[in-house]
Amino acid sequence: MTAGPDATPRAASPVAFLFAAWFVALSASLAVLFIGEVLGQTPCNLCWFQRAFMFPLAVILGVAAWRADLSIWRYAAPLAVLGGAVALYHSLLYAGIVSAPIVPCTASGPSCTDDAMLILGLPIPLLSLLTFGAILVLLIQLRRISI
Template sequence: MFAAWFLSLAASLSVLFISEVLGQSPCHLCWLQRAFMFPLAVILGIAAWRSDLSIWRYAVPLAVIGGAIALYHWLLYAGVLPEPITPCTASGPSCTDDAMLILGLPIPALSFLTFGVISALLLQLRRIAS
């Protein structure tokens, strides 16, 4: 549970750093992913503090929905889906810019992987709690 909380907290702080410190505005799909990652950081932190193993019931749906949005975003980024990704503003960065790569991976891919790992950890927690 601690690892899932740490991942969600690190992801939340990372995207806040990218937008608030680096000044890169998030696109619409990034905002939707944040809407599912930020609550995970809070509820998983509280659950870790209280050793609440039943948190998986509430956190898995958030992680799965956020992961689905991230997968859709990644498929748009990769060009698998025909709809183009557009920046939020005319002067804002696009998700397809090289500035949106971290460790050589696009942010949508990192988001999908993070949601996936959190989901896997929470499902493992479910097996332990049962």
């Protein structure tokens, strides 16, 4: 059976990319709240900085998805880049590639190198980096197809 002229694939809707970016940011925000508030694992300083960039993303992307505001990439992309930069630095510290003069995790709190800080076998800093990266890719796609 051959496809007719009307069977060409449709381009993805820009709102779908916006909704996906919001869903990723919301899921990440709820996950870290669960880890911190339900599991009782206090985040280190670098995790707090990453939260400072992720939580606003969940809010502004949600409002933009509700309003179908396709220009939100201008405001959300810088948050994703900055949060991703902190997550990259945190991941490099975790991997031992960068040595820090100040230990990012306090002696009284959890250590990011602890096995309790692994989710699906991946460290939380790496998951954060992947999440910010996914949001940024979705925002780039949103910009690309909405202009």
